[in-house]
Amino acid sequence: MSDQDITTAPNTSRLTATELDTYRKALKGEELDPANPVLLDLIGRGMLLPNTHDIGTYVPTPYTYVESQLTAAVQRVLAHATEALAGIPAHVRELEAEQQRYNYCPSPVGTLLLPSVPDVNAETIRTIQTAEFEILTAQPGYRKPKVLKGALPRDLEAAKRGVAVRTLYRTSGRMNATQREWVGTMTQAGAQVRTLNEDFLRLIIVDRKHAFFEVYDEDGTVQQAAAWYTQDRAVCAALAAHFRLQWERADVWVPEANDWVPEQRDGEEPHRERQTLTTKTQRNILRGIVAGKNHKAIGKGLGVSERTVTAQVGKLRSALGFETVMQLTHWWATSPERLLQ
Known part of the structure; x- marks a missing residue:
């Protein structure tokens, strides 16, 4: 009707x-x-x-x-209007079925599936070029030199016109020469880059009102060529909050200043983890101390008791010959081990 x-x-x-x-x-x-x-x-x-x-x-x-x-x-x-109102759900379901049949999402303010790399590139380029104040990017995987070099002019232009650019990479990215070059150029333009030695979501968030994120299949695998694009403010805010949590736990990357590439010993496989002075638990405790948490809060986050945290800190201080936690945190700030998981 x-x-x-x-x-x-x-x-x-x-x-x-x-x-x-x-x-x-x-x-x-x-x-x-x-x-x-x-x-x-x-x-x-x-x-x-x-x-x-x-x-x-x-x-x-x-x-x-x-x-x-x-x-x-x-x-x-009223009778005619009631009849028309009752017919709306069936009409909408018919349209919905046709749109789902062709994997089409017509709403520009909802969530849109970008099914291929060209689609993702076109939409991200358009959105980044219109950025007004902030671009948040999380790249957990390996970025090919061709991709990095192609993205540099676009990212550099945004940073030079005053957009706050913050990018998060995996720690392994520090061993990528092209990536170090990208970081060096971008940080000179005012961008901030950090690395995290753990998994995180691949994200691009622009001005807290545009977000691109990975497409997961039902079995949890990621569709490498596709991405979701949304302008839903609630989703953008949630993804930005996730980015902030990862960012606060990550290490600053300024090439030449605190870059670290492990050396390879004779007969050793490339990038194999060597013997360390700290355990994984101790490294997580140190990260908590640097973040300003007390022993109780650190223990709660790690699932251990406050007494265990205190004991681990004391054990590490003794192993390193330090008398105070301040000495320990200073050592941690300059130690290559902070880049380990």
Whole structure:
């Protein structure tokens, strides 16, 4: 049912001063101009009728009749509107089925599937070029030199025009020469880069109102060529909050200043983890201390007791020959082990 099929509701508004004046003249039996638009409107609304016994005059319709006619007319409109309202779900489901059949999402403010690399590139480039104040990027995987070099002019332009660019890489990215070159150029332009030695979501968030994120299959695998694009502010805010959590736990990357590439010993496989002074638990404890957490909060986050955290800190201090936690945190800030998981 279309809107043309729904009957228009009658005019049930009160009479204006001009209409009331014309209505009163009719009650007095005065002769009225048959071409008067006010008169014609009153006749059309069923309030006046031509007087067949006295041409040129008009008689009022009984008010009880007017009431019943208007009420009936409005009820007919409501019945048609109710019928139309009841038909909306079936109509929408039909459209939804057709859109799902072709994997199409028409809403520009909802979530749109970008099924291929060209689609993802085109939309991310367009969005980044319109960035006003912030670009947050999390890249957990290996980025090919061709991709990095192609993205550099776009990213550099955004940083140079004052957009705050923050990028998060995996720690292994520090061993990628092209990536180090990208980071060096971007940080000189004012961008900030950090690395994290653990898994995190691949994200691009622009101005907290545009977000691109990975497409997961039902079995949890990631579709490498596809991405979701959303302008849903709640989703963008949630993803930005996730990015902030990872960012706060990551290590600053300024090439040449604190870069670290492990050396390879004779007969050793490339990048194999060597013997360390710290255990994984101790490294997580140290990260918690640097983040300003007390031993109780650190233990809660790691699933151990406060006493265990204190014991581990003491054990590490003894192993390193330090007397204070301050000495320990200073060592940690400059140690390559902070880049380990």
